[in-house]
Amino acid sequence: MSSPSEITFTIDVGNGPVELLVQSPYPLNDNQWHYIRAERNLKETSLQVDNLPQSMREASEEAYFRLHLTSQLFVGGTSSRQKGFLGCMRSLHLNGQNTDLIERAKLMSGVTPGCLGHCSSYGSNCHNGGKCVEKQSGYSCDCTNSPNEGPFCQKEISALFNSGTSVTYMFQEPYLVIKNTSLLSSPIYADNAPSKETIMLNFLTTQAPTILLYLNFSSQNFLAILLSRNGECLWHETIRPDLHRGTIHVL
Structure with missing residues (x-):
């Protein structure tokens, strides 16, 4: 790295050093995560930095076919x-194999295992049970197990029900044509049927028994999630034999 905005890849396979350079429009010592991919094969040498244009050079005919490196590898x-280098590295892959930097760092003086990452500083921005996920250059909030949505799991997506009321969604049933024969498919199934159905919800109520969710496929096929009189949550279903059974998580 000859300057804060340049990455250099140098290699010598027997006919003199070959140098590739990627010039970044922004400084790379900005305390943000950056990605590097350097490759040498029998045809070419290439260098990729983040999403910047790739630097590439074809291999010369007189170059040795393979590298013969027998000394230590220094990272x-x-x-x-x-x-x-002063900073943190992660996800080091050599020829497709993951290199365990943490275990090796434990044996080296002045090197500490692990990276703090963005989530250690900004993970508290993910609210209502949202999970902070490290990204290559930042982080995001996974709201899968949260009752909220949005970039930081703060958008309310709940509803308050009076007794005897409901919210209704209309599904459009797809029809598949196979050998001029129409096959009726369930409204929650696409062309590629999933191996299971997962329903996740939070609820707060003082009333029992009550219906939490009901979905019918036809006059004889349905599933229902019920809160029984003794406070147990039940899943009743009567579904065609060719449909997969599902699972439910009540949080």
Whole structure:
């Protein structure tokens, strides 16, 4: 790295060093995550940095076919430790194999296992049970197990029901044509039927027994989630034999 906005990949396969350079329009020492992919094969040498244009050079005919490297591999510096790397690295892959930096770091002086990442600083921005997920250059909030939506799981998506009321969704039933024969498909099934159905919901009530959810496929096929009189949550279903059974999580 000759400057804060340049990444250099140098390789010598027997006919002199080849150098590839990627110039970034922004500084790369900005305390943000960046991605590098360097590759050398029999045809070409390439360097990719983040989503910037790739730098590539074709291999010369007189180049040796394969690299023969037998010395130690140094990550973050060299044996002299001059101009060493200061920061954090993660997800190091060599020829498709994941390299365990954490275990190796435990054996090295001055290297600490693990990276703090963005979630250690900004994970509290994910509210209402949202999970912070590390990204290559930032983070996001996974609201799958949250009763809310939005970038930070703060958007309310609930409803308050009076006794005897309901919210209704209309599903459009797809029809599949197979050998000029119409096959009726369930409204919650697409062309590629899932292996299971998962329903997740939170509820707060003082009334029992009561219906939490009801869905019918036809006059004889239905599923229902009920709260029984003794407070148990039940799932009743009568579904065609060719449809998969599902699971429910009541949080």
